[in-house]
Amino acid sequence: MESAYENKGERDLRLLQLRFIGKILAGFTHESKNYIAIVKESAGLIGDMIQLGKNSGDDQESYLEIIHSIEEQIEKATNLFRYLNRFSHRMDTELCTFNVNETLEELIALITRFANQKKISLEKNFQQDIPSITNNPSLLQLLVFHFLEEQLTGLAKDSSLMLETSFSNGSVLVKIIARGNYQEAESEKGLTNNESHVYIIDQLRGTIAKENDLISISLPVSLS
């Protein structure tokens, strides 16, 4: 029989996951709309130049510039689609073997927009040779997202957030380091709290340590 802790933990977890997915999708669709809007305006500009502009020999160079801009936007959009697709597939199975760096890189790509909005730089410093771990990648992304979101809410503009990974004593470490001033900020939801962090880290069989501007998440290489 499930305990009250597990019942409440699971219920809160589902809410957090839904909210997380909603936020990621909102950011993704906004970003995609921007790329499409630029492609649309660029294509429209070529049409305008042909229909409304005065044809001259200089036009060819302008056309090439616009075409290059369209190609750039399509490449950016394709990368974003790839990240969202990988993010979606993280939820296919609860347990799998994955590379923590790739999982975090994907998360960063999907939330950089939120950091840019607040003029906070999101940086990474990943140890390249960390071993793959067997765990739940989607839950790890959720946990890291919530810590990053808390920091993004609290930090003043022009601050920075560094995401670091390393391998030590048989565990993979994920560190979130905040650099900058904190401003008083209203908590947006009240859903994320220490209790939910504890529940998630219990599911991941890891540990969390918080110290001033540093949050460390330690994860075992294997759950066995």
Added chain:
Amino acid sequence: MKQNDIRVLVIDDEKDFANTLAQRLKLRNMKVNTAYDGEQALIKLKGEEQDVVVLDLKMPGMHGMEVLQEIKKTYPNMQVIVLTGHGNDADEEEVKRLGGFSFLNKPADIDTLEYKIKAAFKEMVDRTLSENTFADNNQ
């Protein structure tokens, strides 16, 4: 007034978008400037007033709603058209409440945008004329 008398400021943090849209509006004989965030836009407006502002909502630093509020407070006659990829019904309501002229979703049709800019400009000119007439009659 002719269309090439219309002064338009496009405010959008997506530089490629702002610049391309500005070029398209210039080809439609409007005088167009660009700004890439709210703070920069307000500085530009101090230097040169505009007739119509085309404003994005989600931008780094100052949110578009704050920019709209500031513009309507300082330049009550200036028209603001919100053009955003992020807007929802609540945002549209808020834009209306703050005195925005129109709310469009990205990507918008250029003919629709051109029509809205002209309509906004016409409304501004008509309002100014009627204010002036009213002031003259009261003298």
